[in-house]
Amino acid sequence: MQDTGKTLPLGTLAKGTRAEITALDENAVKTPLPKGELERRLIEMGFVEGAVVEILHEGFPRRDPIAVRVADHTVALRRAEADAILVRRLDVQKAS
Amino acid sequence: MSDDIPPPRVALVGNPNSGKTALFNALTGSRHKVANYAGVTVEKKEGNFHSPAGTRVKVLDLPGTYSLRARSPDEAVTRDVVLGRMDGEDVPDAIVFVADATNLRLALRLALELKQLGLPAILALNMMDAAEKQGLGVDPAVLSAELGMPVVPTVAIKKGGIQPLLDQIDRTLQVAESEGWAVRRTECGWSEPSSHQLRDLTREVERILARAIHAPAQPHMATRRLDKVLLHPFAGLMILLTVLFLMFQGVFSWAQAPMELIDAGLAACTDWITASFPDGALRSLVTDGVIAGVGSVVIFLPQILVLFFFIQVLEDSGYMARAAFLLDKLMGGVGLHGRAFIPLLSSFACAVPGIMAARTIENRTDRIATIMIAPLMTCSARLPVYTLIIAAFVPDHDVLGGWVGLRGLVMFTLYAAGILSGLLVAFVMKRTVLKGAREPLLMQLPAYRLPHPRNVLLGLYDKGKAFLMRAGTTIFALMVVVWFLASFPAPPDGATDPAIRYSIAGAIGHALEPLLAPIGFNWQIALALVPGMAAREVAVGVLGTIYALSDSGDSLRGSLANVLSHSWSLPTALSLLAWYVFAPQCLATLGVVRRELNSRFWPAAMFVFLTTLAYGAAFATYRIAGWMTGG
Numbered sequence: 001m002q003d004t005g006k007t008l009p010l011g012t013l014a015k016g017t018r019a020e021i022t023a024l025d026e027n028a029v030k031t032p033l034p035k036g037e038l039e040r041r042l043i044e045m046g047f048v049e050g051a052v053v054e055i056l057h058e059g060f061p062r063r064d065p066i067a068v069r070v071a072d073h074t075v076a077l078r079r080a081e082a083d084a085i086l087v088r089r090l091d092v093q094k095a096s
Numbered sequence: 097m098s099d100d101i102p103p104p105r106v107a108l109v110g111n112p113n114s115g116k117t118a119l120f121n122a123l124t125g126s127r128h129k130v131a132n133y134a135g136v137t138v139e140k141k142e143g144n145f146h147s148p149a150g151t152r153v154k155v156l157d158l159p160g161t162y163s164l165r166a167r168s169p170d171e172a173v174t175r176d177v178v179l180g181r182m183d184g185e186d187v188p189d190a191i192v193f194v195a196d197a198t199n200l201r202l203a204l205r206l207a208l209e210l211k212q213l214g215l216p217a218i219l220a221l222n223m224m225d226a227a228e229k230q231g232l233g234v235d236p237a238v239l240s241a242e243l244g245m246p247v248v249p250t251v252a253i254k255k256g257g258i259q260p261l262l263d264q265i266d267r268t269l270q271v272a273e274s275e276g277w278a279v280r281r282t283e284c285g286w287s288e289p290s291s292h293q294l295r296d297l298t299r300e301v302e303r304i305l306a307r308a309i310h311a312p313a314q315p316h317m318a319t320r321r322l323d324k325v326l327l328h329p330f331a332g333l334m335i336l337l338t339v340l341f342l343m344f345q346g347v348f349s350w351a352q353a354p355m356e357l358i359d360a361g362l363a364a365c366t367d368w369i370t371a372s373f374p375d376g377a378l379r380s381l382v383t384d385g386v387i388a389g390v391g392s393v394v395i396f397l398p399q400i401l402v403l404f405f406f407i408q409v410l411e412d413s414g415y416m417a418r419a420a421f422l423l424d425k426l427m428g429g430v431g432l433h434g435r436a437f438i439p440l441l442s443s444f445a446c447a448v449p450g451i452m453a454a455r456t457i458e459n460r461t462d463r464i465a466t467i468m469i470a471p472l473m474t475c476s477a478r479l480p481v482y483t484l485i486i487a488a489f490v491p492d493h494d495v496l497g498g499w500v501g502l503r504g505l506v507m508f509t510l511y512a513a514g515i516l517s518g519l520l521v522a523f524v525m526k527r528t529v530l531k532g533a534r535e536p537l538l539m540q541l542p543a544y545r546l547p548h549p550r551n552v553l554l555g556l557y558d559k560g561k562a563f564l565m566r567a568g569t570t571i572f573a574l575m576v577v578v579w580f581l582a583s584f585p586a587p588p589d590g591a592t593d594p595a596i597r598y599s600i601a602g603a604i605g606h607a608l609e610p611l612l613a614p615i616g617f618n619w620q621i622a623l624a625l626v627p628g629m630a631a632r633e634v635a636v637g638v639l640g641t642i643y644a645l646s647d648s649g650d651s652l653r654g655s656l657a658n659v660l661s662h663s664w665s666l667p668t669a670l671s672l673l674a675w676y677v678f679a680p681q682c683l684a685t686l687g688v689v690r691r692e693l694n695s696r697f698w699p700a701a702m703f704v705f706l707t708t709l710a711y712g713a714a715f716a717t718y719r720i721a722g723w724m725t726g727g
């Protein structure tokens with residue numbers, strides 16, 4: 001709760017966490033895509049500043065990929081790419 | 097309308113999972129055909145219907161997409177058609193934009209992009225029934241005013257559910273006609289948006305939604321509850337494995353009866369022709385070439401239909417995306433994309449539809465890796481060969497305290513060997529020739545829906561037709577070539593050996609013999625491998641001919657097993673099994689790879705690497721087995 005204001009990459013969050021997107025930064029991750037492509041794809045899937053996200057499910061093994069609820073829909077993505085989405089935690093349901 | 101004016105064309109555009117295909121089916125019923133766009137292996141679905149005003153309208157189902165900036169060959173087709181850049185395709189006269197009413201955010205952003213094209217457009221709020229059940233209150237009039245295009249609610253799977261859309265298509269086309277189809281232009285108002293412009297569009301969507309929606313849709317609770325189990329890291333994977341097992345079981349057991357029926361039908365056909373026509377080259381071509389050859393492919397139709405039935409149901413229900421989610425990390429271990437699992441699964445029936453199913457993989461490198469290992473999944477054409485050799489050489493013992501039969505265990509080992517070597521090949525390829533990080537996974541997990549029987553049946557119909565067309569063209573041509581090689585020249589008078597020994601195929605078999613001797617193959621096997629190129633299981637029939645057996649079908653296998661167990665050594669038999677795990681000699685597979693990847697290099701590479709693996713594995717098996725049996 002005390003770190004509510006801090007900005008974190010979405011890929012580091014655990015299942016059950018709710019957060020608000022503060023920025024997109026594709027330079028923070030390694031991607032095979034041309035410059036600017038990952039950011040635009042993320043926006044097209046609804047990952048924009050201000051959107052509220054919640055991590056619903058984690059894959060196996062290593063809790064990857066993750067299923068993220070964005071507004072009204074759910075998107076599956078890998079943690080590696082989720083790190084390009086910077087978020088501010090809204091609440092923590094479980095201390096982990 | 098007079099006949100010389102081409103009918104107006106309407107294109108369906110929308111996000112994946114928006115129910116676009118269901119709407120297409122509701123509009124056209126079975127009055128549609130599936131073909132390919134010129135130069136690309138993307139399916140083109142076109143149909144027609146009569147509007148309430150009596151106009152014949154052509155309708156085109158374009159691949160689902162989230163944006164006009166295409167990510168995959170499929171999405172590129174959608175962009176090129178609506179922009180009029182597609183060779184051989186005119187710009188559509190109107191666009192019906194299909195939006196899942198429960199999921200408007202992503203849809204409206206694309207709708208705004210499409211609006212820039214300046215084409216007459218209609219927004220179909222599809223799945224309105226589900227949206228209302230979830231409590232969505234949306235005002236189509238406000239939406240229409242904000243978007244600047246007519247908005248009609250539709251329920252594609254309900255009778256009468258598309259009437260408002262049909263009426264609106266009439267109105268839109270009338271307006272377009274009265275304006276002299278002014279929109280058939282070359283310039284268009286779309287250019288690839290920057291991330292700034294995309295953000296602006298997103299903000300615009302939020303503004304529109306705030307005005308048009310007075311009651312937000314509640315989350316689909318059944319989906320959330322199901323996903324808790326189906327996406328659970330452990331339970332979810334176990335359920336997926338169970339589903340795959342049932343599918344597998346279904347493919348082999350449900351298809352049994354119809355396959356036997358086809359087999360009997362073909363045999364009756366052959367008998368009738370043999371009895372009614374004089375012996376000669378033509379009769380031989382029809383019976384041994386056409387019926388035997390094409391028949392050996394058509395016989396897999398039941399299995400392929402059962403397989404596609406499962407795939408279609410899983411796809412329509414929304415489970416397929418979950419399967420890709422569950423397997424993404426595991427398959428990522430060897431560098432494969434989560435989506436690769438459907439093509440690989442299909443390959444257990446036949447590699448041809450499997451390779452075609454790889455179209456859904458966006459990234460070309462990922463797609464090539466998947467296609468290259470598809471033939472390593474044991475297809476059902478290899479079963480007759482496995483069954484024959486196992487029956488001849490593996491004693492019918494129980495092992496592990498009576499729990500498992502030795503024969504079943506050998507069969508399982510052969511399947512496992514195929515899968516493991518496939519994963520190994522993928523692993524090596526992704527680290528050498530097909531380097532490059534995996535394409536990002538950015539995939540919507542749609543709400544679960546009950547598959548609609550009409551959509552499943554129409555999907556099956558298209559798939560079955562595509563398979564038969566292939567059997568009727570490519571494979572037919574190959575069969576005739578192989579038949580020719582195996583029949584000419586005819587044996588000299590007074591020949592004692594089977595006729596095929598004197599043919600070109602026989603000569604090839606003999607030429608290959610020294611090459612195959614180190615892996616324990618005799619000339620009979622070498623010879624059987626040549627027609628086996630057309631279809632693997634044909635090898636069984638050829639062995640029957642060579643060992644001068646006149647039986648057919650199961651009795652052939654029975655007596656042939658008996659003969660083989662006396663004339664082959666155990667190392668030779670095991671070596672042939674090892675060879676068939678890799679079985680590089682399926683021309684239909686190589687042909688479809690050439691077509692799908694539009695390349696001569698990849699089928700050649702596939703042939704070389706599979707042959708090398710088959711030879712290496714057979715060599716090792718022969719030597720080790722020889723050493724162990726003291727030979």
